[in-house]
Amino acid sequence: MRTLLALLLVVLGLPAAAQQGLPPLTADNRADIARAEQHLNAIVTMKARFTQIGPRGEIAEGTFYLNRPGRLRFEYEPPAKTLVVADGLRLIYYDKELDHENQWPIAATPLAPLLAQRVDLGPGAVAVRKQAGVLRIALVDARRREDGVLTLVFSDNPLELRQWTVVDAQGLTTVIALSAVEINPQLEPDLFRPPERPNPER
Numbered sequence: 001m002r003t004l005l006a007l008l009l010v011v012l013g014l015p016a017a018a019q020q021g022l023p024p025l026t027a028d029n030r031a032d033i034a035r036a037e038q039h040l041n042a043i044v045t046m047k048a049r050f051t052q053i054g055p056r057g058e059i060a061e062g063t064f065y066l067n068r069p070g071r072l073r074f075e076y077e078p079p080a081k082t083l084v085v086a087d088g089l090r091l092i093y094y095d096k097e098l099d100h101e102n103q104w105p106i107a108a109t110p111l112a113p114l115l116a117q118r119v120d121l122g123p124g125a126v127a128v129r130k131q132a133g134v135l136r137i138a139l140v141d142a143r144r145r146e147d148g149v150l151t152l153v154f155s156d157n158p159l160e161l162r163q164w165t166v167v168d169a170q171g172l173t174t175v176i177a178l179s180a181v182e183i184n185p186q187l188e189p190d191l192f193r194p195p196e197r198p199n200p201e202r
Contacts, residue, residue, distance in 0.1 A: 029128040032135055033121050036152065039159045040119040044068055048181040055172035064178065069117040070106055071192040083195050086115060094195040101195070110150045110166045113139055121152075133157065 025033075046066040052074075053059055062076040070088035081097040091109045094101040106112055113121060124139035126149075135154040148168040155162050163177040 025125065025128060029125075030122070032128055032130060033125050033137060035159055036135065036137055036154060037119050037121055039154070040114065040121075040161065043161075043183055045184050045187050046181065047185050047187065048178040050074065051177045051179070053175040053177075055174060064176075065187055065191050066114070067187055067192060068115060068119075070115050072111070072115065073191050085192060085194060086111075087192050087194055090194075092194055096195075110148070111164075112141075113150070114152075114164075124150075130156065135159070 043066070045068075046064070048064045049061070050064040051059065051061050060076050060080045060082075062074060062080070065071075065073040065075070070086060072084075072086045074082075074084040076082045076084075081095060083094045083096065085092045085094070086106055086109075089106065090103045091106055091111075092101055092103050106115055113119060113124060121137060121139060124141060125137055126140050127136075127138040129136045129138075133156045135156050137152045137154075139150045139152070140148075148166060151165040151167075152161065153163045153165065154160060160181070161178065163175060165176075166174045
């Protein structure tokens with residue numbers, strides 16, 4: 001639990017007193033969570049530019065596609081040689097240079113709440129912070145609390161998803177920031193097919 005508290009201090013900027021324990025969510029917190037759920041459930045498809053900031057400050061950019069439930073694509077621009085696709089069942093990380101891929105069940109990934117048929121943040125929400133027109137909701141998978149924290153960041157009035165932050169169990173932080181967001185555009189199904197590999201036996 002102490003590790004979880006430390007991660008939340010990082011991603012939410014909680015006061016040092018929070019180290020003694022997380023306060024229970026208030027009625028206002030739960031109202032903000034409900035607003036966020038309503039916003040996310042209205043999004044079936046999305047296209048956006050993304051900027052990724054890695055744990056060592058490395059920056060990558062590209063185009064993000066979402067088709068709920070279960071499908072997404074991070075199409076990285078050169079010099080990155082990476083493609084990330086969720087095909088409805090699996091999240092696939094493909095290294096084009098090495099022609100190598102790793103796969104995980106979507107349910108075992110930090111972005112599972114965003115890919116659900118119905119977005120329900122309540123069970124995983126452990127902290128909410130609203131400040132200066134920005135709403136942050138920290139989520140933890142109750143089955144794997146040691147895996148880290150996913151924080152969704154929204155601009156307020158109007159409420160819009162702007163970025164998310166993943167802090168893993170080692171305290172390493174990855175930020176995905178969205179821009180030029182298109183809500184519910186028509187997307188080609190082929191965007192969410194697993195990558196075609198020249199040497200699939202590898």
